[in-house]
Amino acid sequence: MRHSRLWTWHILAGLVILVLLGLHMVIMHLDEVLPLAGLNPAGGEAIDWANVAARAKLGFFMASYIVLLGAALFHGLYGLNTIIGETNVGAGLKRFATACLMVMGVALFVVGTYAAIAARGLAMKG
Amino acid sequence: MSESKTIHFRIRKFNPETDPAPSWKTFAVPFAKGMTVLDGLHWIKRNQDTGLAFRYSCRMGVCGSCGMLINGRPTLACNTQVAALKAAMVVVAPLPNFHTVRDLVPDLTPMFEKHQAIRPFILREDKGEMDAPTAEFYQTPHELEEYLQFSFCIRCGACMAACPTMATDRDYPGPMPLAQAYRYSADSRDGGFAERAKAVDRKSGVFSCHFGSECSAACPKGVDPAKAIQLMKRRLVFDYLRLFKAKKPCGGVHGQRTTGRREGIPEAPEYTIK
């Protein structure tokens, strides 16, 4: 396997995270410092249920959460796999770790995607 | 500084026959102006410890034999002035990230094996022309500059000792072989990029470099292995994204000839010893 392919996707995922996680950080933590009104429509804390529900209603947030989830899981777990691959533990243990990380990544992607879709359904109803 | 001044050398000693682990020994050495660390080691071997083992050959930073860890930095002993260290104690140890054979002698075999694995020579399809050349290959000065810096490498192993990935990963080729992989791939006479990509574009390959950049900071010849490695990554990624257009290796000066000898090249002289 040409490793440059995985690495290129690692970099591209990093760029996606830079944009989407940057936005996420601004909404969550810089909503008072930066003069960007309307990021948290219900006012108060960004993590108050009213704000969470208001964002969940928007298709953009649902889609961006899923894209960010996938990109971040790939980028983070690939990075961890690289670090494990560079340690001096045995080759068998490294292969086992890689397999575990892949299973974990897929499982968490399924859980997170379900949450993003279910939260939207819940917000639309309520 | 005066001639009578002494300087202390703290040297890591290891005898594989008797010692389970290395130990340290300190020597007082008379300081002389212009003295290098290698001069100090010679003085110790002549006067105090005849069993002290270290490698050296040219004494002028050309052969790459005397790579060692001097005051915590991997470099050449012959190229390091004791006065320039500006320290009361010169601490000398063998290069890390290699096995130590004895005292200050590292086992560089893994480095040379990895160097061989990246095929460090011109690879071309026209084998006939390679074995029995009929003309010189042409190369512009600009094409020469693309790889010249990396061809100054003397394989001393200082970069390998400085590299953080080398500290743990035994499969990683290391800065020297990877830089040489780029040096040959960037040569306009060469057509072996695909073959070398197979050797370095793998797990624990070129992408296990994360630009800790210590190799370039440590290199005593200014070869800048980190630059070559990043340029190799660039070429591999651009190749994957189909942004890199490989050029055909250059031909001979007057067009490639398949037979015959170019006119005007004098015959070799007669053997002086029959």
Place this chain on the structure above:
Amino acid sequence: MSSKSYDNHLGIKGWALGGAWSPERYLYTLHRVTGLGILSYFLLHILVTTSRAFGPAQWNALLGDGGFLRHPVFVVGEFLVLAAFGFHAANGVRLILIELGFAVGRPIEPVYPYKTSLHASRFVTVVLMLAGAAFIVLGGLEFLRH
């Protein structure tokens, strides 16, 4: 080679110490540490925020006013995650520029005192580290308001 030779590999401590002790080595180490920190937070974050799929009661128990995760310890932890992201993102952009060969300069003839890719990339490094620091300071101001 003699089987009695001594293994002089630095091991994991070689990731942080050794070499020529250039500042870039510590950026490399910090990139690993912050990456691992963000990843640990992120994996828990996925599970915690999944509670929004079960309605406001579940959400508020964890994250609502007075909820378990509003404890000051977690708020400080969140600021550390923001700081780690600020550094990891800025250093990540630096690494992309360098590893794709945009910020390391062209091959040059080595003339003493040697100028290497470290010198060529240092301007980019300083600018991006300042950008990362500005982001962290901005985040710090917001956290101090709480």
